[in-house]
Amino acid sequence: MFSERWLCFCCPPMHKPPRRTIVAPIEQTESPSEARPPLQMNRMMGREKHKSELHLAAVVIIQTWFRRRRALFEIRRKAAWTIYQNIEYAGEQNQLKLYNFFLELMQTVAKNPRDVTVAAKVLRRTSSISGIAEELELEQLTSPVTISVEALYQGPHVDLPINKGHLESLIFAFQRGELLHAHYVLLILHELRRILKNLPNVNVVSTHQSTCVTVVGDLHGSLADLMIIFHKNGLPSNENPYIFNGDIVDRGFQSIEIFLLISVAFIVYPHNVYLNRGNHEDHVLNLRYGFMKEIIHKYKSHATRLLRLFENVYSWLPVASLIDDHIFVTHGGISNITDLAIINQIQRQKYVSVLSPSFIIPPNEDQFQIGNISNDLLLEWRQILDLLWSDPKQSDGCEPNTYRGGGCYWGPDVTKNILEKHKWSLLIRSHECKEEGFDYTHDKKVLTIFSASNYYAVGSNRGAYVKVITNQPPLIVQFISTKSSHKSLTLWERLVIKLK
Numbered sequence: 001m002f003s004e005r006w007l008c009f010c011c012p013p014m015h016k017p018p019r020r021t022i023v024a025p026i027e028q029t030e031s032p033s034e035a036r037p038p039l040q041m042n043r044m045m046g047r048e049k050h051k052s053e054l055h056l057a058a059v060v061i062i063q064t065w066f067r068r069r070r071a072l073f074e075i076r077r078k079a080a081w082t083i084y085q086n087i088e089y090a091g092e093q094n095q096l097k098l099y100n101f102f103l104e105l106m107q108t109v110a111k112n113p114r115d116v117t118v119a120a121k122v123l124r125r126t127s128s129i130s131g132i133a134e135e136l137e138l139e140q141l142t143s144p145v146t147i148s149v150e151a152l153y154q155g156p157h158v159d160l161p162i163n164k165g166h167l168e169s170l171i172f173a174f175q176r177g178e179l180l181h182a183h184y185v186l187l188i189l190h191e192l193r194r195i196l197k198n199l200p201n202v203n204v205v206s207t208h209q210s211t212c213v214t215v216v217g218d219l220h221g222s223l224a225d226l227m228i229i230f231h232k233n234g235l236p237s238n239e240n241p242y243i244f245n246g247d248i249v250d251r252g253f254q255s256i257e258i259f260l261l262i263s264v265a266f267i268v269y270p271h272n273v274y275l276n277r278g279n280h281e282d283h284v285l286n287l288r289y290g291f292m293k294e295i296i297h298k299y300k301s302h303a304t305r306l307l308r309l310f311e312n313v314y315s316w317l318p319v320a321s322l323i324d325d326h327i328f329v330t331h332g333g334i335s336n337i338t339d340l341a342i343i344n345q346i347q348r349q350k351y352v353s354v355l356s357p358s359f360i361i362p363p364n365e366d367q368f369q370i371g372n373i374s375n376d377l378l379l380e381w382r383q384i385l386d387l388l389w390s391d392p393k394q395s396d397g398c399e400p401n402t403y404r405g406g407g408c409y410w411g412p413d414v415t416k417n418i419l420e421k422h423k424w425s426l427l428i429r430s431h432e433c434k435e436e437g438f439d440y441t442h443d444k445k446v447l448t449i450f451s452a453s454n455y456y457a458v459g460s461n462r463g464a465y466v467k468v469i470t471n472q473p474p475l476i477v478q479f480i481s482t483k484s485s486h487k488s489l490t491l492w493e494r495l496v497i498k499l500k
Contacts, residue, residue, distance in 0.1 A: 138308070138309070138312060141305055141308060142186055142189075142190070142305045142306075142308055142309040143186070143190075144183050144184075144186040144187045144190065146186075146305070147181075147182050147183040147186065147302060147305075148183065149181050149183050149184075153181055155173060155178045155179060155180060155181060156169050156170055156173040156178065156180060156184075157184065158170075158180070158184040158187060158188060158264075159187075160187070160191070162188070162191060162264055162267045162268060163268060164237075164268055166264055166268075167235070167261070167264045167265055167268055168235075170260065170261055170264060171227075171230070171261065174223060174254070174257040174261065175223075175227065179298055180257075180260060182299050182302035182305070182306065185256075185260065185299075185306060186305065186306070186309065188260055188263050188264060188267070189263070189306075189309050189310070189313055190309070191267050192263045192266060192267060192313060193309075193312065193313050193316060195266070195267065195270050196275075196313065196316035196317060196318075197316055197349075199316075199318055200318065200344065201318055201319055201320070201343055201344055201346055201348050202318060202319065202320045202321065202322055202340065202343060202344060203243070203274040203275075203276070203318050203320070203321035203322065204321075204322055205241070205243065205274060205321050205322065205323045205324070205329075206323075206324060207241075207323065207324055207468060207469070207470045208324075208470065210238070210239055210240070210241050210272070211469060211470050212241075212467050212468060212469040212470065213241045213242070213243060213323060213467070213468050214229075214233055214240070214241070214242050214243070214465055214466070214467050214468075215242075215243045215245055215329055215428055215449055215465060215466045215467075215468060216229060216242060216243065216244050216245060216449070216451050216465045217245050217247075217430035217448075217449035217450045217451040217452075217464070217465065218245075218246070218247035218278065218430045218431065218433075218450050218451060218452050218455075219244075219247065219248050219252070219258055219451055219452050220247055220248075220249070220250055220251040220252045220255075220280070220452045220455065221248075221249060221250060221251055221252020221253055221254050221255035221258060221290070221291070221294075222252045222254070222258070222452045222453070222454075222463075222481065223252075223254040223257050223258055224481040224482075225451055225452055225453055225463050225479070225481050226258055226261065226262075228463070228479050228481055229451065229463075229465055229479070232477060232479065233465065233467075233477070235265070236265040236268075236269055236272065236273045237269060237272065238269055238271070238272050240272075241269075241272035241273065241274070242265070242272075242273050242274070243274045243275075243276065243321050243323075243329055244262050244273075244274070244275050244276065245276045245278070245321075245329055245330070245331055245428070245429070245430045245449065246276045246277055246278020246279070246280070246281060246331035246388070246430060246431075247278035247279065247280045247281070247331065247430060247431070248262060248278070248280075248281070249280055249281065249286065249291040250280040250285060250286060250289035250290055250291045251280075251289055251290055251452075251455075252290075252452070253290075253294065255290070255291045255294055256291075256294060256295060256298060262275065274318070274321050275317055275318065276317065276318060276319065276320060276321055276329065276330060276331055277314065277317035277318065277319050277331065277388065278331040278332075278388060278430070278431070279331060279332060279354065279388040279389050279406070279407075279431065281314040281317055282314060282353050282354055282355060283307070283310070283311045283314070283352070283353060284353050284355050284356060285355075286307075286310075292307060295307055295310075311352055311353075312352070314352065315348065315349045315350070315351055315352045316348070316349055317348075318348070319331075319343065319348060319384060319387050319388065320343070320387060323468055324470070325423075326423065326424050326425045326426070327424065327425060327426045327427075327428060327468060328419075328422070328424045328426070328427050328428070329427075329428045329429075330387045330388075330427075330428075330429060331387065331388050331429065331430050331431055332386065332387055332388045332389045332390040332391070332407055332429060332430075332431045333386065333387070333390035333391060333392060333407070333410060333427070333429050333431070333446075334386060334387070334390065334410060334414065334415070334418050334427065335382070335386040335390055335398050335407075335408045335410050335414065336398040336410065336414050336417070336418075337379065337382060337383070337386070338383065338386060338387070338418050339383065340422055342379070342380065342383055343383050343384075343387070346380055346383065346384065348384070351381075351384055354384055354385055354388055354389075354406075355406060357381055357384075385406055385407055386407050386408055388406075388407065389401060389404060389406035389407025389408075389431075390407035390408045390409070390410060390431075391403075391404070391407070391409055391410075391431065391432060392409070392410060392411070392415070392429075392441050392442060392446050392448075393409040393410065393411050394411070394412075394441070395411050396411040396412060396413040396414075397410075397411045397413070397414070398410045398411065398414050411442075412441075412442040412443065412445075415427065415442040415445050415446055416442075416445070419445060425445075426445060426446075426447060426474070427445060427446045427447070428447045428449060428466065428468075428474075429446065429447070429448055429449070430448065430449055430450055430451075431448070432448055432450065433450050433452070433455045433456065433461055434448055434450050434461065434464075435460075435461045435462070436461070436462055436464065436478065437449070437450055437451070437453070437461065437462040437463045437464025437476075437478050437479075438450070438464040438466065438476050438478070447466065447474065449464055449465060449466050449476075450463065450464065451463045451464060451465055453479065453480040453481050454480065454481060462478045462479065462480045463478070463479050463480060463481070464476055464477060464478045464479070465477055
């Protein structure tokens, strides 16, 4: 620790050699091939080759496993889809069979044939009184003045004339979960009915001024899907026309809200919002698939008035729309006897229920037989029934739709003949849930559009709508709604989780 000039006398002197800078000699590096013997190189190359083979085998195993899992998922998905559709169509068949069963039961047990006729008329919502008297009866029963608005009511208000502001306020109110008062519901339905009565059976739609029109398929009470469509595509207006292609109600929990929003949009823009009747715009199906129960639950003592007016409004809905004279839009489809000339001459208000039309039981006959119905009446009924209930099939021909219990199955040959006969280029329909929300069939001459996402269960299908643009191919937009809360996992959710 001391410097050299401070020495210890008890220790001998130590000699410290001077430091030298040692420089390592620069050696010439040898290449790996020269430094390693050939045997070692062969071993390393063998190891690398073995690793490559292991990697390739691992990739093949992973790909095989993934493809098997994908195939298993696809099998389960198709099986689940088939089960859901069978349940849905079986329900429609059972509803029709149950309806016919009650009619046959009454005819069997009733002693007085006149009682059978009266009971059947009650089921079929028809009346033996004249049209003027029936109109007065409906006005008296369903007039908005029969229901007063309570002072404590804090929901949205609607008054005449109905305008765009009412539409926007109803959208915000329904998104908050508010319920429109029965007085205003009757007011909207009567105004809707007044306009519908002046419309033809087939709406005439043109895209020459607006350049496009949006076709919306089945919504089935899904307010979330309608809000997504309005958000992505804009609210209905004179510059943004819409065609709502039926099945607005049933199955979902907000059918009344959706029907009212579409009705108000139609009232505000009667020349640019078009309504087509679907097979679920029918009180016979409402009885089974939830709309009647929804009205009873939400409006309680006023439900009878509302249901009666809804049934009458259904009968005045047009059954189809024709875009630019060459694109035919209807809910179900066509058949080998579809004739636009006959459809335009039908008095559609007679069909309060398409499944059980009122003309089947004449009002002045004590006994009824199917043979008494003329072929012209049966042909007329078939026209309406096929438009609302039919489905396309892959093979040629036309046969009864026994799967649903109404309408027909029609093939590519029928599509070709009917489109050529009327000089149409495309048929747009709904009525069937599709996994992607849309589907082309019959050499892209038939387009199915379904706008209710998550129809069978969460994640089961997308929704879609189509924009028909002047001199351009149809533009299809897909979407899917999300829910903030979920119940227990469904079959579709379990399959999606397993795939992930």
